[in-house]
Amino acid sequence: MKLPGHVESLVTDAKLVGERRAQILRAAVKLFSDKGYYTTTISQIAREAGVSTGLIYQYFGDKDDVLLLSLKLVLERYEKEIPPRLEGVKHPVERLCMALWAYCTIVDGLREATVLAYRSTKSLRADRRTLVKQDELRTNRLLQDCVRACIAGGYMRQVNEYLLVYQYVTFSHAWALKHWALRSRFSLGKYVAEGIGLLIEPFLTAKGRRALDSMRRRTANFTRSATRTKPAKRARAPA
Amino acid sequence: MKLPGHVESLVTDAKLVGERRAQILRAAVKLFSDKGYYTTTISQIAREAGVSTGLIYQYFGDKDDVLLLSLKLVLERYEKEIPPRLEGVKHPVERLCMALWAYCTIVDGLREATVLAYRSTKSLRADRRTLVKQDELRTNRLLQDCVRACIAGGYMRQVNEYLLVYQYVTFSHAWALKHWALRSRFSLGKYVAEGIGLLIEPFLTAKGRRALDSMRRRTANFTRSATRTKPAKRARAPA
Amino acid sequence: MKLPGHVESLVTDAKLVGERRAQILRAAVKLFSDKGYYTTTISQIAREAGVSTGLIYQYFGDKDDVLLLSLKLVLERYEKEIPPRLEGVKHPVERLCMALWAYCTIVDGLREATVLAYRSTKSLRADRRTLVKQDELRTNRLLQDCVRACIAGGYMRQVNEYLLVYQYVTFSHAWALKHWALRSRFSLGKYVAEGIGLLIEPFLTAKGRRALDSMRRRTANFTRSATRTKPAKRARAPA
């Protein structure tokens, strides 16, 4: 996160810095998402943000820096918006489902920006790229905690947590990355419901499955997935 | 795939065209993979390929066209290299596992190029992008056939084929995209073995699981995943 | 010396104007000397002077104006500091030597600024450049007066005064301009002593030379130059 190069003209008012950066980043995320990093010019960002080109360089070191902060802005929203969505949800299985649901929802709201992250992370200078990866890892940890709670509570059998978490991550990201192929077949709700059936349910213990079914009964959001038929039966059997 | 504009200088000898294009694309894929599309110059490609810059414009319409064919070259390798790896494999479950294994192996050999595809597809003009997506869909169909055969043969329960296939696709791609996070924890073999445990095994019927176990006994490649213990038990229960 | 354009904000308090200008010019001379005119920014000058950029434009018309006054500041120091150094020195030959010595000493203290004058005078707008040249001419006149007094007193033979004075000027300036080449071979004192031997002594009459020798005997500053041996002898001969 490089500071502006010509330090002499650094803006000092902290509140203003926050506002201006947000204003410029909003424009940048939009344009980068639409057209990609290299085909977006600083002057377009300036126009979109309603400021002059020079101003951007009072708040960012260079174009690369604008990209870095744009990506961080996106990745930090994953990290910041998942926890509030889990608040008040007590049961580990429910929390896990809710986390996946939340992740997918957030991605849905940031579809283009998510694609941007995949396109552009490698455009960053190596040292800056590291910062972005760390953001991703922090988000993963949120999911990992959910998985662990399920296992610790006996709701999920022993699995390779790390890899399972990555399934959740790629599943969520795929909603953006493969939206062109998925949108005609799935609504977001349907997509998540299927995801739960594919990536959560199979690893639940009988106890875990009961919790899932109970949750499903209560929730309109999670339409029963078509896939769920057989396991549901098995789920009922032990009851 | 726009043809060069100045038709009069278009090269006509079909064999030569093939060779030259291959020669240039090899260089392009290498450089695009290493440095990305926008930071690779035509000049660098020419140098890497051992030809002049002018020549490139006799075999490709423009830089965008070089990218398109580079991406197609990569995506076509998925499509072309999976089938030979399935040859002689008869059992549907084994075929599915082999397909996943093959896909991951190919991605492993084209790691940078796979990342390139994610970075650069959006850099293509819209009409060209469609061509690339069709290549991906054709590859998906290979996997889908394997899944269908499993279901048809009663080795796998009813699942949302389409989505499951996409899990296989993203799982394979993730080996490239998230290699920075995965490489310290998994060998390729371990990764695929875990993938089978996570994305194939849970959806197998008792019959299917027996086939998988039998295959595992015969195959050194697919190390038993640690995750697999419990399901094996459950597998016996319904029997 | 163009005045600021927006007259309404022109500062009027004469004392303040003097102080502020001095404060800013001190910073400007330092920075211009170190880094040159074009690579010094107004922002840097403001920072160095401890004021805001805007303030500079209340005391100077534009950047060019800051340069003009910076150069004048330097050139005026030549003009102002030579006379006090001659005070109390009565003998014309001694006054001439002292003037050269003074000039070189002042240049030594303003080495970078002297280089600046050579670098940047041409950067001034033509009309402003004239002002700077006049400053130089006034300084030259100080030296010219010394030469004239020597000739008038019979201490120096008829020479082209004007050109001889320019020898003194370029000799003094060379201490700054060619310092990179001279510093390893001469101390300032040695340099001036040699200069006297080269540019004053040869033009002295016998009477003048006696005065020079007498001065040399009294002064530690002017080490006998190695060059001086022979002429000294000749000087004694006619005695």
Place this chain on the structure above:
Amino acid sequence: MKLPGHVESLVTDAKLVGERRAQILRAAVKLFSDKGYYTTTISQIAREAGVSTGLIYQYFGDKDDVLLLSLKLVLERYEKEIPPRLEGVKHPVERLCMALWAYCTIVDGLREATVLAYRSTKSLRADRRTLVKQDELRTNRLLQDCVRACIAGGYMRQVNEYLLVYQYVTFSHAWALKHWALRSRFSLGKYVAEGIGLLIEPFLTAKGRRALDSMRRRTANFTRSATRTKPAKRARAPA
């Protein structure tokens, strides 16, 4: 002397390189001399040279590099053009006079460029500046050789050669640097004649002075300087 940065497009044809560089440098020297380094734009140089801006970067690394080579071009002319002017001149005193004469003539032809060297050498990056200084030192050596020959032949008394040479150098350069002040008082011929009277004649031995006088009688170029009358007398006296 940095080579072009984007090496891929370096021009290879050696003859062409020579021509193009000369063509561009001619334009650069002209413009830099007229307007200075910083106020001359690459695009102006391109226009003056009749080429495109891009082309300049195929023959020069950057603008700084164009300046370096411009300065070298000028300084090398001193070095290269003085020796031919000395050819056939046998007598050491005559050679020395001729060298000063030659130097001043060359400076006269490169007046603006000489000023440029003073203005712009400091604009070069430090490592490149060294190269320019070395060129100057090589030229100085030409003069130094002449001085030495005079001393060795007993035509000139012992003097601080190094400093005397620098007097010749600054004297010659002054013709350009102070041309605004000198032109109204001296023709070039007069200037050199006076210079010989001030900076050569006083250090000649009787033998040397005879040689000088003989030369003066033969040469129209060197008008007798008004200054010279008296010393000529003195020259006879010690004889």
Place this chain on the structure above:
DNA sequence: AATGAATGAGTGTTCATTCAT
């Protein structure tokens, strides 16, 4: 068929200058 010199539009970035506060 092949070359590579030449082009010039386009980009990131800087900085003198203004002006609302």
Place this chain on the structure above:
DNA sequence: TATGAATGAACACTCATTCAT
């Protein structure tokens, strides 16, 4: 008076593309 945020014109430099040879 003084500030410093904001402006935007200007510049060095790049590189896809062309075309004479």
